Amino acid sequence: MTRTLPAPPPRIARLPRNQAGYPIPWFVDRTTGPADDPDFRIADQRKLHGAITFRCCWICGGWLRNQTLGLAATQYAYVIGPMCAVNRISAEPPAHRDCAIYAATACPFLTIPHMRRRPDLPADVIKPDGEMLLRNPGVALVWVTNTWRMVPGHELWNVDEPAELLWFREGRPASRDDAFKALASGMPELRAAADKDPHPEAAHEQLDEQYIQALKLLPGTALG
Ligand SMILES: [Zn+2]
Numbered sequence: 001m002t003r004t005l006p007a008p009p010p011r012i013a014r015l016p017r018n019q020a021g022y023p024i025p026w027f028v029d030r031t032t033g034p035a036d037d038p039d040f041r042i043a044d045q046r047k048l049h050g051a052i053t054f055r056c057c058w059i060c061g062g063w064l065r066n067q068t069l070g071l072a073a074t075q076y077a078y079v080i081g082p083m084c085a086v087n088r089i090s091a092e093p094p095a096h097r098d099c100a101i102y103a104a105t106a107c108p109f110l111t112i113p114h115m116r117r118r119p120d121l122p123a124d125v126i127k128p129d130g131e132m133l134l135r136n137p138g139v140a141l142v143w144v145t146n147t148w149r150m151v152p153g154h155e156l157w158n159v160d161e162p163a164e165l166l167w168f169r170e171g172r173p174a175s176r177d178d179a180f181k182a183l184a185s186g187m188p189e190l191r192a193a194a195d196k197d198p199h200p201e202a203a204h205e206q207l208d209e210q211y212i213q214a215l216k217l218l219p220g221t222a223l224g
Pocket residue numbers: 011057058059060061062095096099
């Protein structure tokens with residue numbers, strides 16, 4: 001399968017490229033393999049802590065804070081899977097809006113649904129905080145907020161009400177139907193997690209409410 005990469009925004013164009021020609025995102029741990037062909041699934045923990053301390057873009061490493069003083073609010077764009085629209089938690093720090101859109105349209109993992117996560121991650125890989133859904137829905141969201149809010153005591157982000165929300169499937173804008181199917185097909189996994197909650201009834205009730213809220217965010221629905 002051949003596909004043409006979208007033109008990268010300047011901040012991404014400056015990143016080094018891997019052997020296949022993809023820009024190597026800033027967060028990638030470059031020490032896990034050949035320097036020009038690292039495993040994109042492995043995040044560098046030092047970068048994670050740097051992103052938290054300095055509020056760097058997770059994808060290009062640049063400063064997120066708006067540098068045009070006081071003119072506009074800083075935008076924090078999360079690239080998340082559809083189920084994060086339900087639980088509103090991201091295990092990865094936010095990025096610039098244009099970097100996030102590039103990732104959602106160019107990253108082969110996010111855009112090609114039949115690519116699977118390889119199960120052969122090195123044993124010493126630190127599992128991201130929170131429940132990681134090992135499912136590739138082929139649908140990715142760019143969720144833009146004006147807030148930076150972490151879950152206390154965890155390396156997780158609360159994604160607050162979106163100022164803008166873009167749904168993609170295989171690198172192109174997702175239809176309402178694509179987005180709905182991606183949401184609905186992920187629910188059994190979240191329900192299974194709610195079953196294991198110490199208070200399953202309350203967990204299911206909360207999940208039902210979160211699902212209703214997520215359905216309001218499907219493409220073609222005006223943000224309130
Ligand atoms: Zn960036």
